Amino acid sequence: MRIVLVGPPGAGKGTQAAFLAKNLSIPHISTGDLFRANISQGTDLGKQAKAYMDAGDLVPDEVTIGMAEDRLDQPDAAGGFLLDGFPRNEQQARALDVYLARHEIALDGVLDLEVPEEEVVKRIAGRRICRNDGSHVFHVEYKQPKEEGVCDECGGELYRRDDDAPDKVRNRLEIYHRETEPIIDYYKKQGLVVTISALGAVAEVTTRAMTALRADA
């Protein structure tokens, strides 16, 4: 399957993507994780992205679209993928459509995670992620690691993302409403959008998502 995941910062896209990708045997492609990996490896791409990310702004399309397409070109994405955090504005959505058409493939669905703003703020305030792998995500209250500050999956150090500071989160939410929400309408016109509530336990949301996508585990 070829799926795009959308939802505000802190909706649980990364958390759900990890389970959905496993259930559906497709790679989880997160542009946020790709940028963070580039930053920690000190690559040129990471250097270009860092200031934007730290401020909670979008990284320019010229950088982002090329990086996303390079990732989609990898052999493991040939049979399907779960895109998390891309596309994030209409220009990126159009670029993805051009890419898909060029490869004679199409999206199967766009999963829209709905969650009230006050819940998003709580989720982000308590989030801790792993230095070794940004897809290892915890929460100080909702998903505590067995040992404080240590990743259950790989033993890596858990830290708070720089862009999770409250003023950055406000900016990210504003950008979400202004730039990213319009792509939901863009995809509605293509009949691709399924909206689910992202409230409740992580496993419940995963079940809801699998049902909405009409996917068999």
Ligand code: AP5
């Ligand atoms: P990115 O990394 O994509 O961040 P985001 O979209 O803001 O999303 P988050 O990672 O904050 O949240 P999430 O929805 O994945 O939630 P999570 O699962 O962690 O992007 C970061 C930055 O990179 C951007 O600001 C931009 O600068 C740049 N960037 C990335 N893509 C770009 C693009 N395409 N174009 C331009 N720039 C781009 O969950 C949050 C917390 O809640 C966790 O602690 C989790 O444990 C907890 N939680 C999850 N589900 C539940 C639940 N059901 N109940 C209780 N707690 C839960």
Ligand code: ZN
């Ligand atoms: Zn880890």
